[in-house]
Amino acid sequence: MEIFKQNKTYDFMGKRLPFLGFSALLVIVSFVLLFTKGLNLGIDFSGGTLVQVQYTQNAPIDKIRDVLSTNEKFDKAVVTKFGSDSEIIIKIPTSTTTLGKDIGDDVRDILKTTGKYEIRRVDMVGPKVGNALQEKGIMALSLALIVILIYVSFRFEWRFAIASILALIHDISIALGAIVLFNVDVNLDILAAILTILGYSLNDTIIVFDRIREGVNTSKENHLDSVVNESVSMTLSRTTLTSLTTFFVVLTLYLFGGEIISGFSFTLLVGVVVGTYSSIFIAASFLVQLNFSISDYRAAQAEKDKRKKDKDRLRAQFEQGTV
Amino acid sequence: MKFFNYRIVIFMLITVFGVVFSIPSFLQTDEGKKISLGLDLQGGLHMLLGVQTQKAVEGKIKSVAATVKYFSDNEDILIEDLMIQKDHLSFILLDSDEETKLDTMLAEVTGLDINKGSDLIYTIKLTPIEIEVVKDMAVSQAVETIRNRLDQFGLAEPSVVRQGKTDIVVELPGIKTQEEEQRARELISKPANLELMAIDELKADQVYNLTREEAQEIGDVILEDTNDPKVKYLIQQIPILTGSQIVDAKVSFDQQTNQPIINFTLSTFGAQVFGDFTAKSIGKRLAVVLDGKVFSDPVIRERIGGGSGQISGNFTVNEAGNIAIALRSGALPAPVIMLEKRSVGPSLGADSINASMMALMAGFVLVVIFMVVYYGIGGIISNIALVTNIFIIIAVMAMFGATLTLPGMAGIVLTVGMAVDANVIISERIRELLKAGQSIPKAVEDGYKNAMSAILDANITTLLVAVILYAYGTGPIKGFAITISIGILASMVTAILGTHGIYEALMPKMVKDKNLKKWFGLN
Numbered sequence: 129m130e131i132f133k134q135n136k137t138y139d140f141m142g143k144r145l146p147f148l149g150f151s152a153l154l155v156i157v158s159f160v161l162l163f164t165k166g167l168n169l170g171i172d173f174s175g176g177t178l179v180q181v182q183y184t185q186n187a188p189i190d191k192i193r194d195v196l197s198t199n200e201k202f203d204k205a206v207v208t209k210f211g212s213d214s215e216i217i218i219k220i221p222t223s224t225t226t227l228g229k230d231i232g233d234d235v236r237d238i239l240k241t242t243g244k245y246e247i248r249r250v251d252m253v254g255p256k257v258g259n260a261l262q263e264k265g266i267m268a269l270s271l272a273l274i275v276i277l278i279y280v281s282f283r284f285e286w287r288f289a290i291a292s293i294l295a296l297i298h299d300i301s302i303a304l305g306a307i308v309l310f311n312v313d314v315n316l317d318i319l320a321a322i323l324t325i326l327g328y329s330l331n332d333t334i335i336v337f338d339r340i341r342e343g344v345n346t347s348k349e350n351h352l353d354s355v356v357n358e359s360v361s362m363t364l365s366r367t368t369l370t371s372l373t374t375f376f377v378v379l380t381l382y383l384f385g386g387e388i389i390s391g392f393s394f395t396l397l398v399g400v401v402v403g404t405y406s407s408i409f410i411a412a413s414f415l416v417q418l419n420f421s422i423s424d425y426r427a428a429q430a431e432k433d434k435r436k437k438d439k440d441r442l443r444a445q446f447e448q449g450t451v
Numbered sequence: 452m453k454f455f456n457y458r459i460v461i462f463m464l465i466t467v468f469g470v471v472f473s474i475p476s477f478l479q480t481d482e483g484k485k486i487s488l489g490l491d492l493q494g495g496l497h498m499l500l501g502v503q504t505q506k507a508v509e510g511k512i513k514s515v516a517a518t519v520k521y522f523s524d525n526e527d528i529l530i531e532d533l534m535i536q537k538d539h540l541s542f543i544l545l546d547s548d549e550e551t552k553l554d555t556m557l558a559e560v561t562g563l564d565i566n567k568g569s570d571l572i573y574t575i576k577l578t579p580i581e582i583e584v585v586k587d588m589a590v591s592q593a594v595e596t597i598r599n600r601l602d603q604f605g606l607a608e609p610s611v612v613r614q615g616k617t618d619i620v621v622e623l624p625g626i627k628t629q630e631e632e633q634r635a636r637e638l639i640s641k642p643a644n645l646e647l648m649a650i651d652e653l654k655a656d657q658v659y660n661l662t663r664e665e666a667q668e669i670g671d672v673i674l675e676d677t678n679d680p681k682v683k684y685l686i687q688q689i690p691i692l693t694g695s696q697i698v699d700a701k702v703s704f705d706q707q708t709n710q711p712i713i714n715f716t717l718s719t720f721g722a723q724v725f726g727d728f729t730a731k732s733i734g735k736r737l738a739v740v741l742d743g744k745v746f747s748d749p750v751i752r753e754r755i756g757g758g759s760g761q762i763s764g765n766f767t768v769n770e771a772g773n774i775a776i777a778l779r780s781g782a783l784p785a786p787v788i789m790l791e792k793r794s795v796g797p798s799l800g801a802d803s804i805n806a807s808m809m810a811l812m813a814g815f816v817l818v819v820i821f822m823v824v825y826y827g828i829g830g831i832i833s834n835i836a837l838v839t840n841i842f843i844i845i846a847v848m849a850m851f852g853a854t855l856t857l858p859g860m861a862g863i864v865l866t867v868g869m870a871v872d873a874n875v876i877i878s879e880r881i882r883e884l885l886k887a888g889q890s891i892p893k894a895v896e897d898g899y900k901n902a903m904s905a906i907l908d909a910n911i912t913t914l915l916v917a918v919i920l921y922a923y924g925t926g927p928i929k930g931f932a933i934t935i936s937i938g939i940l941a942s943m944v945t946a947i948l949g950t951h952g953i954y955e956a957l958m959p960k961m962v963k964d965k966n967l968k969k970w971f972g973l974n
Binding site for chain 1 (some may be wrong): 498499500501629633636637639640787788789790791792793794795796798799802803806807809810813814815817818821822824825826857858861864865867868869871872875876879883886901904905908909910911912913915916917919920922923924928931932935972973974
């Protein structure tokens, strides 16, 4: 079976401006969402307490809200359904530091009048830990970008590195935008998902760039647009296939993985789609926009080869004792 | 026919390794190394505790003061106004002839910063190095103490590990109910600071007229009764003995009231100090103070030499048991506070396992079918690599004794999707070459060669991200990073080396058959 004909070349670069425009629009919308509505930080980063309760019958949400509002400790508590009708999540923006009786135990006591239930999960994160996790998260993200920049510059060329980083920023911005739009609670697992998208999308982009690098060295074409079109078209079937298998898997994770992991799999789902789109339509366009020059690259490559040859020759002469 | 090439031999060895070492994990056998489930999958309590180390420094000052007092009493050195301020203690030496004797004694205590003012006023602080040592000791001792207490609480495999300078991670799998969890937390948090102190009989009747500051000025503290906070005692600030001298503590029952009480036994040194003190204090009262509350104030009738005593109060049997455990396992040198807590009930953990297993299975089946439909026998070869890959991930994790968390499960699921990537790249390259009219052996050989740089670059960058995730992640995120990293490394072996070996082994057949649709899914 084949989806794309391998020997057909599509003119991606000819239509790059509309795609870049579309992407710019998505990124701008994402940024607007980020700065107006803002990320819905979960307790991992903002600190606080989360209690997950499962009732034996439908959860009496109104009654639970009433009971909680009678106690001033819980007047900022938010009660939401979680997955099914019998399960709820109570989010409280505060936490306690005592080991003995803590805020989770208080919730357990105060709910006693609301029916038969089981406390299934209590997460409590102090403000200090929340801040530390936030710092660590930002550090991890920045460090990942820097390491990638260095590695790609070393293996390819600086314009490839810039283009891949821009594509990553594009992907992550849109994923963050989707997270804001769908009100996903941003906890540690979402950070992991974002970093996975980073790795995944980069993976895709590198495969395309690898082909472009190969094309620049071997293609008969001298025009960058044509080389890029050729290379992207040749990798099209691979990019789509891998994305499809990954997409299937993440989709099953989203559909069957349970409520706890749904934020994580949702983020990945968005990431896979955006990452695939950007490695086909966007990443290489940046390369063209950055005025990557085939002739310069070939000249530099030839220079490198020549120097290597000279060195080899000198070494050979040295070993033979002629120098 | 040349079926065995070096690639397929290595691949087979690795497959055997993967299968053998993952069996204990799959079957959850008793023997052999296996993956243990994380707390989010089996249920349990995870806590990050902070030790308030400053309090340990204050405690150390207190014990230095007790030593000074014991020594000067014993050697008849006259000192006055012995007082503890938060981070230092001070006293006046009255008899200047004793100066050298006192100084020699003080010199034996390490880590003191001694300042001698005019009129022989001594101010004693801890040196900065000593403060660091005390703080560090406080944390490692807290780890030891909490571990001891949890061991005696009777839970399976509690884990108590120090993290960073002042924090401790406590993990308790197998906690079933919230009530049980609360009891465990209360046990951990008990400072269990037992102090045997002397009641200031001279001014005892003024206790209700004094403020805390005034009491401190005369070297006393005001402590409340454990049963009735309105009852107060005026007690000499410097304890006779602290809980560090306790060697054993047991619950027993008062013969008259049948109330649970705690009997404790002192060390030899403790017994001697206690004996000396009681001999000198007949007719006066002793205060048994636990965590800043007075539990009893018996009158001393005679010298108590045996080195044992008891704590009575309105305990339940459970409370008395907790206190006895806490005393036996030693005091917490400094209070601990909760920084982070994650508690998962066993039923939720089971639900998470089922859900992620379901996702893993469904995703796996989809990918496997897709690969066969798209690449024919080539797809089957990739699927063999994929299955081996999962076995290897499980086996390697088991060998390292890693725990499988929910994000870790997600990592394995994701690996299934991404691990076929290398095979897709290779298969596409082979197809390209076949279409260009290459012979099958040449196409396979060059297909692998051409695909190599892309696969390496792509996997290395993903691996770099995974390493950063591991370095900066906490708990569960680390699990995700580990599974992804192992998955990537394993896929390099299975997808590159393994499938290549299988192609080579089948080469004679392929060459004879020449059916490109059957072998490579080409139209």
